Amino acid sequence: MPKSKVRKKAVYTPPKEKPTPAQVRAAGPSSPVYVGVMLGFMVLGLAWLVVNYLAGDKIGFMIALGGDGSGFNYNFVVGFVMIIVGLLMTMRWR
Template sequence: MPKSQVRKKKVYTPPTDVRPAVAAASKKPSPVWVPFSAVFLIVFGIAWLVVYYLSEQQYPVEAWRFWNLAIGFGCMVASLGILSRWR
């Protein structure tokens, strides 16, 4: 039985004239403050929640009641938003 021919695929080369500025901008490293601020927000959010629960919901701000949870989790979610921009 004869063997079928093997087709050679062309190697894809992306066009260089389409949006060259975007390719150059995407390789730019992130500023130094990005990972530091993300780590700070994570630690701050966790510390806020730990203080809130260990103080039996009297601290950091007793009048805010359950908004203390929103602040703690909001800081952690904000750090995820910052880390999504880290390169």
């Protein structure tokens, strides 16, 4: 049976000049203010939901957001949006 031809590969040679990468600013650690705002959003959202469950029917602005049992309760939206904003901020935290 005839033998197939063996192909020789060219030896890899790296390019002579390195392309200059785009100047990227080195990201340092996040500011303590950023961390405080991030944690504040998460804690405030959790506190909003807890207060809504415990005393939402006795607080005027929570009743106005639908805490009286009639219709959609926007207090859940407010609480969960604050928590989600805090969680989204964690993606930029260094």
